[in-house]
Amino acid sequence: MWGCMICDKHNGTGPLVSPVIHVDDLVVVTHRPAHGEWVRPGYLFVEPRRHVATVDLLDDAETVAFARAVRSSIGALRRVLEPAHVFTFVAGLSAAGVHLHQHVFTRPSDTARDVPWHNADSPDAPQIPASGLDALCAELAAALPG
Numbered sequence: 001m002w003g004c005m006i007c008d009k010h011n012g013t014g015p016l017v018s019p020v021i022h023v024d025d026l027v028v029v030t031h032r033p034a035h036g037e038w039v040r041p042g043y044l045f046v047e048p049r050r051h052v053a054t055v056d057l058l059d060d061a062e063t064v065a066f067a068r069a070v071r072s073s074i075g076a077l078r079r080v081l082e083p084a085h086v087f088t089f090v091a092g093l094s095a096a097g098v099h100l101h102q103h104v105f106t107r108p109s110d111t112a113r114d115v116p117w118h119n120a121d122s123p124d125a126p127q128i129p130a131s132g133l134d135a136l137c138a139e140l141a142a143a144l145p146g
Contacts, residue, residue, distance in 0.1 A: 034130035042106035
């Protein structure tokens, strides 16, 4: 859809383009892009290919594919990064436009207890060089079930 940053990302353009972990006819799973020289590993987005605003607008096949992609993403994050927890949420409107996207992100095992659950970018969160993001995403893709 014209003007949607997520649709643009799916077409390989715009500021949200980042390594793809999984793609099929119905869903796309990507890692959050690096900003500068470093990236916080373990922050994924699950998005339907079709431009829809909310889960209730998905058809039955998209709903199943979307749910499976979320579940598979959580499993891959657990296997590869061994976090204390994996959080997931769907937020409302954003700068990306009205295109459904589910956040799936880790809480590293050594995160201080006083860091709120939603603070994925706390100062003590691990970082990897941006140059290592493709390798991490390949490892996550390999950890997805069948």
